[in-house]
Amino acid sequence: MEIKVAKTNLKTTQKLKSIRISLENQKKAERFLALANKKKIGRTIKIDQALGIALDLLTEEHVKRLQDQSLSNEDRKEILRQKWAEQYGPLTKDAFTGVMLTKEFSEFLVQHNQCA
Numbered sequence: 001m002e003i004k005v006a007k008t009n010l011k012t013t014q015k016l017k018s019i020r021i022s023l024e025n026q027k028k029a030e031r032f033l034a035l036a037n038k039k040k041i042g043r044t045i046k047i048d049q050a051l052g053i054a055l056d057l058l059t060e061e062h063v064k065r066l067q068d069q070s071l072s073n074e075d076r077k078e079i080l081r082q083k084w085a086e087q088y089g090p091l092t093k094d095a096f097t098g099v100m101l102t103k104e105f106s107e108f109l110v111q112h113n114q115c116a
Contacts, residue, residue, distance in 0.1 A: 016048075083112055 021029075029047050036045045071079075081096045087108075091099065099105050 080109075080112070084108065 029050075032050060033045060033047060036050070077096075077100075078093075081091070081093065084096060084099065084105075085091060
């Protein structure tokens with residue numbers, strides 16, 4: 001008679017995950033932790049704790065600034081082309097490049113605060 005042994009697959013969920021950061025930010029974090037952990041009593045402060053507080057302090061303005069910084073020049077050009085198309089009608093990317101060389105486009109830029 002065979003006895004079947006039930007195998008349980010207990011998967012432990014990993015609660016930590018590594019992320020990539022620049023060397024400059026790593027050094028900033030290490031300096032911060034060295035300063036924060038200069039105390040006589042208590043557990044050490046982990047970067048995860050500090051990062052959690054920092055992320056909670058981010059505002060919509062910070063998010064907007066990060067989104068603006070992520071735009072390439074080609075992205076900015078496309079945004080301007082779409083605004084131009086709303087005001088003057090659709091045109092191709094090549095035609096828009098030609099429009100960018102006109103005086104009328106310079107006035108359009110001033111009117112729209114250079115894609116702001």
